[in-house]
Amino acid sequence: MTLQNADRRLAARVQAVERSVIRVMYDMADAHDGDLARLEVGEPDFDTPEHVIEAAFEAVRSGETHYTPNAGIPELREAIADRYAGEGVSVDPTGEVGVTTGAMEALHLAMLTVVDSGTEVVIPTPGWPNHATQTRLAGGEPVEVPLSADEGFALDPEAVIEAIGEKTAAVVLTRPSNPTGRVFEVDAVGAVAAAAADHGAYVIADEVYRDLVYEGDGRSIAAVVDDPENVITVASCSKTYAMTGWRVGWLLAPAAVSERANAIHESTTACASSVGQHAALAALTGPEEPIHEMRAAFAERREYVTERIEALPGITAPTPEGAFYAFLDVRAFGEETLSIATTLLEEYGVVVAPGTGFGEVGEGHLRVSFAAGMDELERGFDGIEAFARAEGS
Ligand SMILES: Cc1ncc(COP(=O)(O)O)c(C=O)c1O
CATH class of the missing domain: 3.40.640.10 (Type I PLP-dependent aspartate aminotransferase-like (Major domain))
Incomplete structure (x- = not known):
């Protein structure tokens, strides 16, 4: 099938959807052999609370399996x-x-x-x-x-x-x-x-x-x-x-x-x-404790991330007030965001989401997720700090 035919047989609305640079990073990270700190992922590292899992089993057993x-x-x-x-x-x-x-x-x-x-x-x-x-x-x-x-x-x-x-x-x-x-x-x-x-x-x-x-x-x-x-x-x-x-x-x-x-x-x-x-x-x-515990862990990670960012030469970020993301301003390095993210992955073992994945205005920024656990955050920020010290002018 020629490309022209392929295009004709795909709706314009799906052809207009661009491949996100965030997806490019996922693919690069998955193809990479080394042990990477994955700070690009926007999902909590916690397991679903036990009482929620129990309720699901109970629902299945009692026949709640219909429309x-x-x-x-x-x-x-x-x-x-x-x-x-x-x-x-x-x-x-x-x-x-x-x-x-x-x-x-x-x-x-x-x-x-x-x-x-x-x-x-x-x-x-x-x-x-x-x-x-x-x-x-x-x-x-x-x-x-x-x-x-x-x-x-x-x-x-x-x-x-x-x-x-x-x-x-x-x-x-x-x-x-x-x-x-x-x-x-x-x-x-x-x-x-x-x-x-x-x-x-x-x-x-x-x-x-x-x-x-x-x-x-x-x-x-x-x-x-x-x-x-x-x-x-x-x-x-x-x-x-x-x-x-x-x-x-x-x-x-x-x-x-x-x-x-x-x-x-x-x-x-x-x-x-x-x-x-x-x-x-x-x-x-159900009980609120597991949720409070997760929230407290995110709050602790946010403190940690804020402190680490303050110590990064040439990098700043607005203090995260909510969610679990910090948006690092790396404009001082004068390099394209995707290229910085690639260097971080290949040479420093840290995966982050390039800011351009969130609109053109995100150029010069990297999104770091602190949904990852403390060990991974520490390794990730060690890598980012090493990058900032080595590549900064
Ligand atoms: C801003 C925003 N809205 C919506 C969603 C989707 O959430 P859900 O998992 O409930 O579909 C996400 C997921 O990352 C998100 O970041």
């Missing part, structure tokens, strides 16, 4: 709504919640529901690349708004508001941010949300890291804006409960959006895994 309602099992929807009620966000578990296959599917459904061809989705960057891809898959056009490295990638409401216009269907706000670890200021979020509402655009609040806030106001975006009816909230069990592989997330949205999202769910996965949903129910309603 569930598209919107998810009622008990889980209630548990999700209760969590938000705790911070003053009123969510109707029967009409405004949909349980999904991870936050990824929640985002996909949200985009398919509110983004039409010819519309735009405003995305502050650096940001998680899937938001732009999902926008394209829904037929929309991502409009990236670069935040300033010199301002530590704080949310710049004026720049974002300037990008909102007639065609805007939604604005994505990821709080805490992947990859910068920033927790956007409540005032800035409020200003952006108000401008979106004025233009009839939704805020899609990606809050998968919401339970990992070390500094700043950790409340949900829906809890801090004037018009929560304009906010579509996406979150999941993945990061909070070390449950990335269980694939359970949720979408909270005004009834009209939620009803349509749950309706099209029938054509994506119909429902999240029944066993996963029972596990998620145990996670949300």
Whole structure:
């Protein structure tokens, strides 16, 4: 088959999806023989808490192995709504919640529901690349708004508001941010949300890291804006409960959006895994200690990472306020980010995610994940420090 034929037989929407440099790093790391410190991975190194695993076994044994309602099992929807009620966000578990296959599917459904061809989705960057891809898959056009490295990638409401216009269907706000670890200021979020509402655009609040806030106001975006009816909230069990592989997330949205999202769910996965949903129910309603322990470990790693960064010659980073990422500014080395990341891997045994994987404005930056354990972090930072001392001028 010629390339031309191959192209003709692939939908334009998938041809437009670019290969991420983060994937390039994964592949290089996998092909590498040596013992590498893997700091590129955004997933907790902890195992899922035992009571959650038990609940899953129990669900299987008691026959919870069938399709569930598209919107998810009622008990889980209630548990999700209760969590938000705790911070003053009123969510109707029967009409405004949909349980999904991870936050990824929640985002996909949200985009398919509110983004039409010819519309735009405003995305502050650096940001998680899937938001732009999902926008394209829904037929929309991502409009990236670069935040300033010199301002530590704080949310710049004026720049974002300037990008909102007639065609805007939604604005994505990821709080805490992947990859910068920033927790956007409540005032800035409020200003952006108000401008979106004025233009009839939704805020899609990606809050998968919401339970990992070390500094700043950790409340949900829906809890801090004037018009929560304009906010579509996406979150999941993945990061909070070390449950990335269980694939359970949720979408909270005004009834009209939620009803349509749950309706099209029938054509994506119909429902999240029944066993996963029972596990998620145990996670949300069971003992909190394992979660506190994981959070405490992340907080400790964040202290460690912050100290190590301070000691790195020529490298700075905004202090991670949330999530488990530090976004290192390596512009002083005057080299392309991918080339620095490659040198780190090949010569110093450390794998990091090149900042350009999160938008062009990420050039000159490297994302380091402290979801990895302390030993790996120590080895990783030893490598980064050796690089900085050897390659710095
Ligand atoms: C910002 C952001 N949103 C969503 C997701 C997807 O989460 P889930 O595992 O629940 O699909 C991730 C995963 O890394 C993420 O970083």
